[in-house]
Amino acid sequence: MLSKLLKRDLKKNMRWMWILFVGTIVLAAVTRGVKELGENVAFFKVVGIFLEGVFYGLAVNLIIQPFLRNFLNFHKSFYSDESYLTHTLPVTKNALINSKYLTALIEIVAGFASLIVSILIMYAGPNFTKTLKLLLSTVITGEFSVALAIIGIVALIIVEFLMFISIIDFSIIIGFRAKDRKILKTFLITLGISFAAITVLFICLLIVFSINGVKLTTTSLVISGSAFMSVLVSAIVIYIAVVVLFYFLAKREFNKGVNVD
Amino acid sequence: MSIILEYKNVNKNFAEKEVLKDVNLKIESNKIVGLLGKNGSGKSTLFKLANDLLVPTSGEILIDGKPVSVESKNIVSYLPERSYLEPNLKVSDAIKVFETFYEDFDSKKAEELLKDLELDREMQLSKMSKGMKEKVQLVLVMSRKAKIYILDEPLGGVDPASRDYILQTILKNFDENATLLISTHMVADIEKILDEVIFIDNGKIVLQENADELRVKEKGSIDEIFRRKFYVK
Numbered sequence: 001m002l003s004k005l006l007k008r009d010l011k012k013n014m015r016w017m018w019i020l021f022v023g024t025i026v027l028a029a030v031t032r033g034v035k036e037l038g039e040n041v042a043f044f045k046v047v048g049i050f051l052e053g054v055f056y057g058l059a060v061n062l063i064i065q066p067f068l069r070n071f072l073n074f075h076k077s078f079y080s081d082e083s084y085l086t087h088t089l090p091v092t093k094n095a096l097i098n099s100k101y102l103t104a105l106i107e108i109v110a111g112f113a114s115l116i117v118s119i120l121i122m123y124a125g126p127n128f129t130k131t132l133k134l135l136l137s138t139v140i141t142g143e144f145s146v147a148l149a150i151i152g153i154v155a156l157i158i159v160e161f162l163m164f165i166s167i168i169d170f171s172i173i174i175g176f177r178a179k180d181r182k183i184l185k186t187f188l189i190t191l192g193i194s195f196a197a198i199t200v201l202f203i204c205l206l207i208v209f210s211i212n213g214v215k216l217t218t219t220s221l222v223i224s225g226s227a228f229m230s231v232l233v234s235a236i237v238i239y240i241a242v243v244v245l246f247y248f249l250a251k252r253e254f255n256k257g258v259n260v261d
Numbered sequence: 262m263s264i265i266l267e268y269k270n271v272n273k274n275f276a277e278k279e280v281l282k283d284v285n286l287k288i289e290s291n292k293i294v295g296l297l298g299k300n301g302s303g304k305s306t307l308f309k310l311a312n313d314l315l316v317p318t319s320g321e322i323l324i325d326g327k328p329v330s331v332e333s334k335n336i337v338s339y340l341p342e343r344s345y346l347e348p349n350l351k352v353s354d355a356i357k358v359f360e361t362f363y364e365d366f367d368s369k370k371a372e373e374l375l376k377d378l379e380l381d382r383e384m385q386l387s388k389m390s391k392g393m394k395e396k397v398q399l400v401l402v403m404s405r406k407a408k409i410y411i412l413d414e415p416l417g418g419v420d421p422a423s424r425d426y427i428l429q430t431i432l433k434n435f436d437e438n439a440t441l442l443i444s445t446h447m448v449a450d451i452e453k454i455l456d457e458v459i460f461i462d463n464g465k466i467v468l469q470e471n472a473d474e475l476r477v478k479e480k481g482s483i484d485e486i487f488r489r490k491f492y493v494k
Contacts, residue, residue, distance in 0.1 A: 008361070081344060082347060083314070084314065084343065087314050089334065090331050090362065180276075260309065
């Protein structure tokens with residue numbers, strides 16, 4: 001039944017989102033073409049700047065939309081009118097939750113994949129790696145792998161989004177148990193848990209900084225490649241731990257049952 | 262006859278408000294049972310508890326002898342009082358959802374019912390009136406070969422002219438060996454089909470009796486008895 005639920009959730013969420021994913025990639029290709037033409041023709045230069053602006057707007061949406069849609073659909077499926085169908089389907093509550101988490105993971109990864117592909121289409125060239133290295137060297141010093149650093153940063157952002165989704169989903173389950181002011185209570189619970197999770201993250205990162213001999217009091221925050229990677233890995237591990245914790249808590253609380261209005 | 266649905270000492274509170282008070286109820290199989298009560302008497306809450314949409318504050322609900330679970334959802338076909346289908350779906354998409362999740366869903370029967378009720382399977386739900394959407398949901402619910410059909414106010418959004426037709430559709434399409442539990446405050450519209458009646462008032466079951474015996478005993482129609490009992494003019 002999980003596969004059936006997953007298919008339904010993905011179909012529902014991706015009904016419009018695939019247009020954003022494909023559209024951004026296509027726009028990246030068009031923008032690159034127009035920008036290349038713009039090297040010789042002023043008109044295309046102006047159009048290229050306009051298209052690049054639109055591209056950035058869509059690129060941000062590639063990340064934000066899957067995030068927003070996932071917790072909005074979580075609420076819609078489990079606590080709105082649609083829940084009258086969801087909760088009466090002959091499937092376990094675990095399958096319902098698992099389907100939502102897998103949908104979130106797939107959509108966020110797909111969003112990032114589209115973003116990376118479109119950025120590569122837009123900017124890949126002989127100087128692309130050099131530019132990235134230059135950009136990263138504002139925070140990393142010495143020898144480091146650009147590819148590894150980029151993979152690490154992308155993985156960190158993905159698990160960060162997953163962490164917030166798991167916190168919000170858990171907060172919805174708890175907040176919607178209340179008789180009134182459900183959205184306000186959900187918001188406050190999300191805020192509280194997020195604050196606690198980020199505090200834990202910073203404490204752990206400060207420990208990692210300290211181990212690597214990085215002093216935040218100095219004016220420069222450039223750190224070595226190895227220190228950068230250990231900070232990234234530590235943050236990813238902490239975020240994954242929070243995701244796993246709230247996944248199990250959400251499952252436990254959801255299995256106690258819901259009270260739909 | 263076996264007991265298909267049982268409420269044992271069920272209480273349901275919403276914050277301070279007691280919505281159901283120590284409900285004890287046994288519904289036998291192969292019967293058409295009317296759950297009758299005024300608006301806000303607790304009819305929908307009683308149904309929602311049997312469909313895993315609410316958790317009882319205390320007490321137990323058994324369906325075919327087992328607690329509410331995936332197993333019970335396989336044998337209960339529930340029509341809620343509101344529209345639960347995504348508005349951007351077509352009728353044919355909604356049928357696909359039911360085909361996917363319910364093994365007992367009869368697609369052929371659904372197509373026939375759509376035809377009978379003059380519903381276009383390619384029409385989008387968002388373009389339908391409330392009454393049409395209710396008919397679509399009724400088609401989906403009645404196209405299952407369930408052991409128990411729980412219909413919450415199935416005539417609520419339907420125009421008076423269509424009510425008889427809807428009732429006939431319900432009667433024609435539910436399995437003879439199944440139980441039909443139907444709630445309404447429009448007693449006159451459904452009383453002729455009922456084998457048994459349950460009166461609920463202020464969260465308490467105040468009466469459960471055979472419909473014919475009740476008519477003889479109280480010398481009147483169920484509608485009259487209902488009005489007398491609840492002082493509705």
